Amino acid sequence: MNETATPPSRARAEIDLAAVRGNVRALRERAPEAALMAVVKADGYGHGAVPVARAALEAGAGWLGTATPQEALALRAAGLTRVPVMCWLWTPGGPWREAVEADVDVSVSGMWALREAVAAARAAGRTARVHLKADTGLGRNGSAPADWPELVAAARAAEAEGAVKVTGLWSHFACADEPGHPSIQAQLDLFTELVAYAEAAGLDPEVRHHANSPATLTVPASHLDLVRTGIALYGISPSPELGSSADLGLRPAMTLTADLALVKRVPAGHGVSYGHHYVAPGDTTLGLVPVGYADGIPRHASGTGPVLIGSKLRTVAGRVAMDQFVVDLGGDTPAAGDRAVLFGPGDRGEPTAEDWARAAGTIAYEIVTRIGPRVPRIYRNGTAGAANGSSQ
Template identity: 70%
Template sequence: MSETPETLRARAEIDLGALRANVRALRRRVGTDVQVMGVVKADAYGHGAVPCARAALEGGATWLGTATPHEALALRAAGIDAPVLCWLWTPGGPWRAGIEARLDMTVSGLWALEEVTRAAREAGRVARVQLKADTGLGRNGCQPADWPRLVGEALKAQSEGLIRVTGLWSHFACADEPGHPSITAQLDTFHEMLAHAEKAGVEPEVRHMANSPATLTLPETHFDLVRPGIAMYGVSPSSEIGPAADFGLRAVMRLVGSLALVKNVPGGHGVSYGHHYVTERETTLGLVPLGYADGVPRHASGRGTVLVGDKVRTVAGRVAMDQFVVDLGGDVVEPGAQVVLFGAGDQGEPTAEDWARAADTIAYEIVTRIGSRVPRVYTDVTPTDVTPTDASHASGT
C-alpha cells in the first residue's frame, strides 16, 4: 500500500518554491554582474540534491557546487548540464570521469595537478581546473608560499593542451563573525594570490570567495561569483549575522511527524532512558516516532521544542534512537496529531536555529543530519524539479 504524505510516520517537506525564491533574493543582493553558485553538497544539505539543484537553476543560479566528485557525477547522471564545481578530491579519485563529465575540478596541490593532467592525457580531452588558494582557513587550498609553483605548473599543463584553468578561488574561516580580523586578512591575501596568478598569465572565467555569510554581508568579497550554501535553504549562517528572514530568505525544510501514542500517566512517572524527566503531576504524554537515528539530536534532550496543535512543547527526557516523548500537560490530543519539529517559524513552530541552540550546535548540522528513514516530500514542484525516482514522494501543492 502506498502512503500519502499525511499518513507517513514522519516527513521532511521541501518547499522548492521557497528555494527558488531564496536564489532570486540572493541574486538581487549581489547584482547582475555576479553569478550565483548553488551549493548542493551533502545531498543539498539534507534537502535532496537533484530536485534542489534543478530548483536553484530555475531560480537563477548559473553554477552548482559539490564537495565530492561523486556528488557532482550524480548531478550529471540526472541530466543536469549546468557548470558544476567539485572541490574535495583525494588521490586516486575519478579524475577521468570528471573530465568526461565536463566538471570543474579543484586543484589545491601538485599531486592533484599531476593526477588530473595524467587523466587528461588518457582521456584525450582538456580538463577544466580551478586552483584553490588557502588564504588563512587552513584546510584545503594551496599555501601562499607554494602558490607560484602551482600556478606555474598549471600554466605549463595548459600550454600543453591538457587543462584549462577556469577559476581561482578561496574560502573564509570567520565570515559568519562580522568584524573578525581574519576576514580582511584573508581578503588581502586572496587579492595578492589573484594578482600573481593573473600576472603569470591565468585568465580565469570566475574568481570567487564568498560563502553564505559573505554573500549576505560582505559585498567587497563577491568578485565574479558567490557560493551560497546554507542561505539558499533559508537558514541563517549564524546568530551574529541575524535571522534569515532579515535577508528575505525562507526555510525550505519543514520536519513533521505524527503522534504515535497519547496516554495518561500519574505524577512521579519516569520518562525515557535514565528517568531524567519525571512527571510532576498526573499528565498526558505524547510519543513522537522520530529519534537520533532520524537526525533528531540527542544533545537536545530535555531542551528541544516542537509544535503540537497550537502549543509549543519541550522534549521530555532523553531522545532515543527512534522516538522521544513530550509532556502534553493533561491536554487531550489524538494519536496521529501533527507534530512540527522545525520549519520557517511563522506559524509558531520552532526553527532549525532553535534546535541548534538546544543541541549546542549549528543549524547546518540540524538540517543535514535528517536521515534517510525520513522521506523528502517536495512541494511547489515544476516538471523539471523531480526525477521519476523522486515522484513517489513529490507533491504539486
C-alpha cells in the same frame, strides 16, 4: 505537477521549492554583478540535491557546487548536463577521469592533485577544467601561499600542453559569519595578491570566487565573479550574529513533522525514557513522537528540543532515543496520528532549525543536514520541468 504525493509515513520533511527559488532571487539581489553557485553538497544540505539544484537553476543560479566528485557525477547522471558543476574535496585515486569526461570543474589545492588531473585529462583525451584553490587563512584545503608559485607554474605548463584549462581561482573564508572580524579583509587582501600573481604568470580564469553565504550577505567586496551560496540557499541564516532568516530576506525551505504514535496518561512520579532524567511532576499525559537520533534528531537536545503540537509548544521530556522521544502534554489529549511539528519557517508558531540548534548546542547547518534517509522528502511547489526530469 506542483507537489509530490504524501506517502503514509511516521515522519516527513517537506521541502518548499518555491522558498528555494525565492532565496536564490534574494541572494542574486545581494550580489547582482556576480554569478551565483548553488551549493548542493551533502544531498542539498539534507533537502535533496537534484530537486534543489533544478529549483535554483530555474531562479537564476548559474553554477552548481558539491564537495565530493561522486556528488557532482550524480548531478550529471540526473540530467543536469548544461550547467557548470564544481567539486572540491578530492583524495588521491579519486574518479578524476570520470569527472573530466563529465565536464566537471575540479578543484586543485596541491601538486599531487594537479598531477592526477593532468593524468586523467590525458587518459580521457580531453581538457580538464580546473580551479586552483588558495589557502588565504582558513587553514583547511588550498595551496599555502608559499606553495602558490609552484602550483601556478605547473598549472600554466599543463595549460600550454592542453591538458588543463584553469577556469577558476578561489578561496574560502574562516570568519565571514562574524561581522567585522579582521581576518575577513586580511583574506581578501591576500587573495587579491595571489590572483594577481597567477594572472601575471599567464592564467586567465573564467571566475574568481571567495564569497560563501555570509560573505554574500554582508561583504560586497568579496563578490568578485561568482558567489558560492550554501546554507542561505535553504533559507537559513549563516549565523544569528548576522540576523534571522527573515531579517536577511530568506525563507527556510524544510519543515520536519511526525505523527504522534501514542498518547497516554501517567501518574505523578512516572519516569520518562532512558535514565529517568525526566520524571512527571504530576498526573499528566505523554505523547510519543516516532523520530530519534537515527533520523537525525540530536540526542544533545534531550530535555530541551522544542516541538509544536496543536497550538502549544512542548519540550522533549527526557532523553532522545534512537527512534523516538517523548513530550509531556500537560494533561492535553491529542489523538494518535496528530501532527507534531519539530521545525519549519517559524511563521506559524513552530520552532525553527535555529531553535533546535540552540537546544542542542550546535548550528542550524547540522540540524537540517543530519535528517536521515528514513525520513522521506516531500516536495512542494515544484514545476513541470523539475517533475519530469528535464535537463538544465
